[in-house]
Amino acid sequence: MEKKKRTKMYEHTAENDLRYRGPLGPLSFQILGWICIILSLVVTLIKLGSQFDPSVETMFGGLAEVLGIVSECSLPFLLMSSFAKILNGKNGYKGLLLSNGGAALGIIAATFLFGGRYFIGTMEQLVVQKEEVVPMVNTFVRMFVPSGYIAFNIFIDLFMCTLTMSFLNVRPKRVFTGKKVLILRFCVIIPIAYEAVSLWLKFQSVQGNIMLPLWSYALLTVKPPMMVLLFFVMAFVVKIREYRFCSHGRTYEEYQEFMQSNRNSFSLSVRLCVMMFIFAVLDLIMAGLLSYMQADMMGAVTATGEIAEEAMMTVISRAMAVGFGQAWPMILVSPFMLLFSYNREPKNKMIGTLLPVAAIVIMILITFEAIRFGVGELMVGKKIDLEEMEAMLMMLLVE
Numbered sequence: 001m002e003k004k005k006r007t008k009m010y011e012h013t014a015e016n017d018l019r020y021r022g023p024l025g026p027l028s029f030q031i032l033g034w035i036c037i038i039l040s041l042v043v044t045l046i047k048l049g050s051q052f053d054p055s056v057e058t059m060f061g062g063l064a065e066v067l068g069i070v071s072e073c074s075l076p077f078l079l080m081s082s083f084a085k086i087l088n089g090k091n092g093y094k095g096l097l098l099s100n101g102g103a104a105l106g107i108i109a110a111t112f113l114f115g116g117r118y119f120i121g122t123m124e125q126l127v128v129q130k131e132e133v134v135p136m137v138n139t140f141v142r143m144f145v146p147s148g149y150i151a152f153n154i155f156i157d158l159f160m161c162t163l164t165m166s167f168l169n170v171r172p173k174r175v176f177t178g179k180k181v182l183i184l185r186f187c188v189i190i191p192i193a194y195e196a197v198s199l200w201l202k203f204q205s206v207q208g209n210i211m212l213p214l215w216s217y218a219l220l221t222v223k224p225p226m227m228v229l230l231f232f233v234m235a236f237v238v239k240i241r242e243y244r245f246c247s248h249g250r251t252y253e254e255y256q257e258f259m260q261s262n263r264n265s266f267s268l269s270v271r272l273c274v275m276m277f278i279f280a281v282l283d284l285i286m287a288g289l290l291s292y293m294q295a296d297m298m299g300a301v302t303a304t305g306e307i308a309e310e311a312m313m314t315v316i317s318r319a320m321a322v323g324f325g326q327a328w329p330m331i332l333v334s335p336f337m338l339l340f341s342y343n344r345e346p347k348n349k350m351i352g353t354l355l356p357v358a359a360i361v362i363m364i365l366i367t368f369e370a371i372r373f374g375v376g377e378l379m380v381g382k383k384i385d386l387e388e389m390e391a392m393l394m395m396l397l398v399e
Contacts, residue, residue: 012261012263012264014261017262018261018262018263018266020262021262021265021341021344022265022266022269022338022341022344023341023344024341025340025341025342025343025345026080026085026346027081027351027352028340029077029078029080029336029340030077030081032073033074033075033077033081034074034078036070036071036072036074037071037359037363038359039067039070039071040067040068040071040074041366041367042064042067043064043067043068045366045370046060046064049370049374052374053374069332070332072328072329073329073332073333075223075224075227075329076227076327076329076330076332076333077333077336079223079227080272080333082161083342084340084342084343086161087165088342093162093165093166096162097159097162097163100162103155103158104156104158104159107152107153107155107218108219111153111215111217112218115214115215116215120214134214137214138211141214142211146321147205147206147322148205148206148208148211149202149216149217149220151202151217151221151222152217152222153217153219153222154223156220156221156222157195157221157228160194160195160221160228161228163190163191164188164192164231164232167185167187167191168185168188168235168236169238169239170184171252198219198220198221199225199322202220202323223323224283224327225322225327226282226283226327227327227330229279230276230279230330234271234272237268241264245258260343265341265342265343266341269337269338269341270337272340273335273337274334276330276331276333276334277331277334280329280330281331283324283326283328283330286324287319290319
């Protein structure tokens with residue numbers, strides 16, 4: 001029996017498209033990501049409760065360990081959801097650039113306003129040595145945050161990822177037309193350089209070589225380096241596929257149609273599945289090498305190549321503070337990519353908009369429920385008798 005010839009990418013038509021389409025889309029991954037974030041809150045509350053009552057650890061310790069592993073998958077799920085939205089930007093990149101860039105600028109402005117003007121400014125009104133306020137705050141940050149910085153503006157990463165896809169794929173009609181479009185393509189170096197400089201600054205801060213100013217925290221990237229590198233690599237893979245498709249006599253418009261096909265969706269999902277696993281393993285190797293190099297610089301490596309346990313914990317924490325060793329959850333998420341379709345559109349697009357709000361409300365309710373449960377457990381055998389309290393108040397009033 002003659003083996004059926006495999007259809008090439010550039011031979012794709014609507015008639016020979018795959019029937020299989022992943023049941024999970026960007027919205028599904030966004031929901032899974034927020035579920036993982038909610039689970040991380042549950043783990044935090046369990047650990048906090050065990051500090052006050054050891055029985056909490058006995059009852060929920062095992063559950064917290066399992067949920068803690070699952071909760072680490074939030075970032076890969078949200079990253080893949082963002083990648084799909086950027087890749088599937090049917091209406092261009094302008095809206096995504098404005099939304100992600102606007103959100104990033106909003107957080108930066110709020111940080112400068114409330115952190116710089118009101119927090120620092122108010123403290124300067126309370127002390128004589130105003131010039132010592134900022135160094136004192138930096139010292140406190142270094143005491144409680146060994147890395148020396150707090151990175152929290154995730155929209156910086158999303159903006160840089162969108163900017164990368166925009167520089168690689170946008171087709172201007174007025175400026176940078178013809179061969180001048182190469183100038184725009186080379187601008188992809190800008191977001192890559194920003195990510196590299198941010199990583200270098202964080203590494204220098206962890207080493208204690210520099211003290212990052214408070215205003216710079218909102219400008220730092222958040223996502224682990226290997227996750228960002230995976231995004232950049234996949235962005236170039238998509239561009240290379242476009243070049244290969246069009247080099248066989250097909251048009252750009254036909255490639256856009258191919259992008260919406262089940263065949264292309266499944267092909268990219270398989271690539272993402274494999275690459276997520278590879279990059280996660282490379283991340284663990286990089287973290288190990290970086291930790292060993294740091295231990296060697298500290299003089300903690302013995303003649304036999306062993307590292308003291310205390311020194312090992314220090315260097316590993318430094319590597320993880322920069323972001324290395326934190327991409328391992330991609331190993332858990334990678335099998336889900338075979339069920340993922342980046343071009344699957346949700347029936348109700350409002351769900352994606354309301355999802356963060358709903359998740360935050362759920363997290364607030366879980367926190368209040370945990371407080372209610374904790375108070376009930378702490379007050380066992382210590383409950384206040386209202387009748388006795390009323391009698392004491394009456395006696396005080398009579399006196």
